[in-house]
Amino acid sequence: MDDYKFLFKVVLVGNAGVGKTCLVRRFTQGLFPPGQGATIGVDFMIKTVDVDNEKVKLQIWDTAGQERFRSITQSYYRSAHALILVYDISCQPTFDCLPDWLREIEEYASSKVLRVLVGNKIDREDREIPTHVGEEFAERHNMYFLETSAKEAENVEKLFMQIAEDLMKVSRFLCDN
Amino acid sequence: MLSRGVKQLGRLRPCSQGILPSFACRGFASPTLPELTKDRYPHVKRGEFAKLDQNHLKFFRDLLGENRVLNDPSDCEIYNVDWNRNVRGYSDCVLKPKTTQEVSQILSFCNEHRLAVSPQGGNTGLVGGSVPVFDEIVLSLSLMNNIISVDDTSGILVCEGGCVLEYLDEQLANHGLMMPLDLGAKGSCQIGGNVSTNAGGLRLLRYGNLQGNVLGIEAVKANGEILDCLSALKKDNTGFHLKHLFIGSEGALGVVTKVAIQCPAKPQAVNLAFLGVKSFDNILTTFRRAKRELGEILSSFEMIDEQSIGAVMGHLKVKSPIDNHPFYVLFETQGSNDAHDQEKIHRFLENIMGDGTVLDGTVTNEPSKMRAIWDLRERIAEAFLHDGYVFKYDITLPLEKFYSIVDVMRERLGSDVLRCCGYGHIGDGNIHFTVTTKEFSKDILKRIEPFVYEFTSELKGSISAEHGIGFRKPQYIHYSKSDAAIHLMKELKKLMDPKGILNPYKVLP
Numbered sequence A: 001m002d003d004y005k006f007l008f009k010v011v012l013v014g015n016a017g018v019g020k021t022c023l024v025r026r027f028t029q030g031l032f033p034p035g036q037g038a039t040i041g042v043d044f045m046i047k048t049v050d051v052d053n054e055k056v057k058l059q060i061w062d063t064a065g066q067e068r069f070r071s072i073t074q075s076y077y078r079s080a081h082a083l084i085l086v087y088d089i090s091c092q093p094t095f096d097c098l099p100d101w102l103r104e105i106e107e108y109a110s111s112k113v114l115r116v117l118v119g120n121k122i123d124r125e126d127r128e129i130p131t132h133v134g135e136e137f138a139e140r141h142n143m144y145f146l147e148t149s150a151k152e153a154e155n156v157e158k159l160f161m162q163i164a165e166d167l168m169k170v171s172r173f174l175c176d177n
Numbered sequence B: 001m002l003s004r005g006v007k008q009l010g011r012l013r014p015c016s017q018g019i020l021p022s023f024a025c026r027g028f029a030s031p032t033l034p035e036l037t038k039d040r041y042p043h044v045k046r047g048e049f050a051k052l053d054q055n056h057l058k059f060f061r062d063l064l065g066e067n068r069v070l071n072d073p074s075d076c077e078i079y080n081v082d083w084n085r086n087v088r089g090y091s092d093c094v095l096k097p098k099t100t101q102e103v104s105q106i107l108s109f110c111n112e113h114r115l116a117v118s119p120q121g122g123n124t125g126l127v128g129g130s131v132p133v134f135d136e137i138v139l140s141l142s143l144m145n146n147i148i149s150v151d152d153t154s155g156i157l158v159c160e161g162g163c164v165l166e167y168l169d170e171q172l173a174n175h176g177l178m179m180p181l182d183l184g185a186k187g188s189c190q191i192g193g194n195v196s197t198n199a200g201g202l203r204l205l206r207y208g209n210l211q212g213n214v215l216g217i218e219a220v221k222a223n224g225e226i227l228d229c230l231s232a233l234k235k236d237n238t239g240f241h242l243k244h245l246f247i248g249s250e251g252a253l254g255v256v257t258k259v260a261i262q263c264p265a266k267p268q269a270v271n272l273a274f275l276g277v278k279s280f281d282n283i284l285t286t287f288r289r290a291k292r293e294l295g296e297i298l299s300s301f302e303m304i305d306e307q308s309i310g311a312v313m314g315h316l317k318v319k320s321p322i323d324n325h326p327f328y329v330l331f332e333t334q335g336s337n338d339a340h341d342q343e344k345i346h347r348f349l350e351n352i353m354g355d356g357t358v359l360d361g362t363v364t365n366e367p368s369k370m371r372a373i374w375d376l377r378e379r380i381a382e383a384f385l386h387d388g389y390v391f392k393y394d395i396t397l398p399l400e401k402f403y404s405i406v407d408v409m410r411e412r413l414g415s416d417v418l419r420c421c422g423y424g425h426i427g428d429g430n431i432h433f434t435v436t437t438k439e440f441s442k443d444i445l446k447r448i449e450p451f452v453y454e455f456t457s458e459l460k461g462s463i464s465a466e467h468g469i470g471f472r473k474p475q476y477i478h479y480s481k482s483d484a485a486i487h488l489m490k491e492l493k494k495l496m497d498p499k500g501i502l503n504p505y506k507v508l509p
């Protein structure tokens, strides 16, 4: 057994092509993979981070956006501590699908799960969804909100670190009480 | 005799090319032929067998017709060289019977005239057993490739010995069934060859070995006598179980012409996971836990080390779906309800990642991705060939010592070899320990053998887990079998093939 105090399961969902895999690879490997292919099934990896001098393990599950490749559909939500719901700020349909994703989350995820809405690809010139629209959506559905670029490494570290810190706070709070 | 639900199939021909032992289609960097076996192993002397002459050829041509008697050296070449390109005979005669009767007539003639015979299936054997050592006649079963019956209810398949494994599996799929064995050579190897080598393969862990799955066998003895033990009954305890004489006897006791085999239902749900781990111990932990948490659906559990996967990725350009790690685990589940299976797998993965045993991985039930992952495992043997010469050892070791052979040998061989690595069937304690070099080297061979066998024997392992003894290992069989056992084997051989025409120089010392 490794020495760590906290282990959190973080699951990324959202339409195909919004950049889930790129966000994960940027965070875990520090790179933007050229020609990243569609995820088939589910990929998972461990990344250890330091928060307040404590080792926190993030177990990250990168799911397939394409319906036909979603091999594991419901069970991956169940024990998630955090869910990252991603859309592409340059692609309206990926935003329009958010309510569908939320319905699935409501149905399968724990009610205590930390939910984060992420608008990815802010490096792109052809933005279709203004920041405030995303923000409002997140607020309405009680989610955190962040805009990122996996390509330019913008806010990616922050996204995962924020989640780690928050989850740690919650679990400390639960421990203390 | 056939029960209800049996469908008679017409004459079907497999056309699967798979990994046919043709050099051209394997795309070798250097298609050079290996040294002749008689030159590389000069201590092996040709037996007192007749030399093929025109009269013999005339008999064969009259029996089989011109086309099914190959006599041209270039036509015979691929039948003389083994898959690993370790050995090469110089036979000028390949016979291709289509019926048991023809096999019987050929053997009875060869027995009478003291002509040595090397039975051959798909020629994917890895111990030099399937090709002539000198000029033995090659008896190729390739044209005996008909399915005789498939019983949907009992799941019993009856077919001829030359049916290609993958072809059988494809045909069974139409009946909702599958073959109880699967291995990397499936596109070329034949059921008769599988039975003769008692092949294990990738799912032995779940479906057991051929000793259990083969219900009946029709074989032809060295003197041409046809032995009908083709019972298609699940239970049949009448007298000695003669079929077992042919399972794993590598063509030394008879030629397998027909097989009745018990086939399981094709699973509704298949999932495949590919994991990266830090150490061999982590593989064992993963295995222990998989057995506990996935027990009833686990159908395969395989390991690959970094150098082995490196060969596939480097030579064959197969991509790994995950990052680099010192070791990889591939496990498959087969079940009847996808949702249930995924739930179990998911929980298992969560746990195993939670304690740091597994670092990275992917899981899928998408056929194309599963295929791509299986390629990483199944094409390892093929990839090694591109290094040059392959020293391959197929041994069983106690699980906790499974990988120790690689560590020990790395120390012994140092940087004088290209690769020293291992992969294999963790579920069966069976490692394929491999050393590759640019070309064959007697010096390297001496540093590996007999050490690898002594090492295995000391750990009470088996020096041949599933590939057999063939030509390469008779002198080492004593490391795994007692004198009394070897003696009885020799007696059996004498009884069944008094003139020793079937696969001489092989199996027995």
Ligand SMILES: Cc1cc2nc3c(=O)[nH]c(=O)nc-3n(C[C@H](O)[C@H](O)[C@H](O)COP(=O)(O)OP(=O)(O)OC[C@H]3O[C@@H](n4cnc5c(N)ncnc54)[C@H](O)[C@@H]3O)c2cc1C
Binding pocket: B083, B118, B119, B120, B121, B122, B123, B124, B125, B126, B129, B130, B131, B141, B161, B162, B182, B183, B184, B185, B188, B189, B190, B191, B192, B193, B194, B195, B196, B197, B198, B199, B200, B201, B202, B250, B251, B252, B254, B255, B256, B257, B378, B381, B382, B466, B467, B470, B503
């Ligand atoms: C890529 C690859 C992967 C492999 N993976 C596995 C694996 O996972 N598990 C495993 O157990 N093996 C494996 N093998 C080796 C395995 O033994 C053979 O692939 C297979 O079982 C042999 O079948 P074959 O038809 O090619 O027989 P051949 O190679 O032609 O013959 C093998 C032996 O059986 C005899 N023989 C063949 N047909 C008959 C017959 N009809 N009657 C009597 N004797 C016969 C031959 O004389 C010879 O001694 C692998 C081989 C390759 C190339």
Ligand SMILES: Nc1nc2c(ncn2[C@@H]2O[C@H](COP(=O)(O)OP(=O)(O)OP(=O)(O)O)[C@@H](O)[C@H]2O)c(=O)[nH]1
Binding pocket: A014, A015, A016, A017, A018, A019, A020, A021, A022, A023, A033, A035, A036, A037, A038, A039, A040, A063, A064, A065, A066, A120, A121, A122, A123, A124, A148, A149, A150, A151, A152
């Ligand atoms: N410009 C830009 N392109 C990005 C960014 N992130 C991802 N992409 C591109 O978007 C495409 C899809 O990225 P993926 O990470 O594979 O998307 P995904 O959400 O994992 O898709 P699925 O696996 O099919 O669900 C790729 O061509 C990436 O190069 C980003 O931040 N900026």
Ligand SMILES: [Mg+2]
Binding pocket: A020, A021, A022, A037, A038, A039, A062, A063, A064, A065
């Ligand atoms: Mg993806």
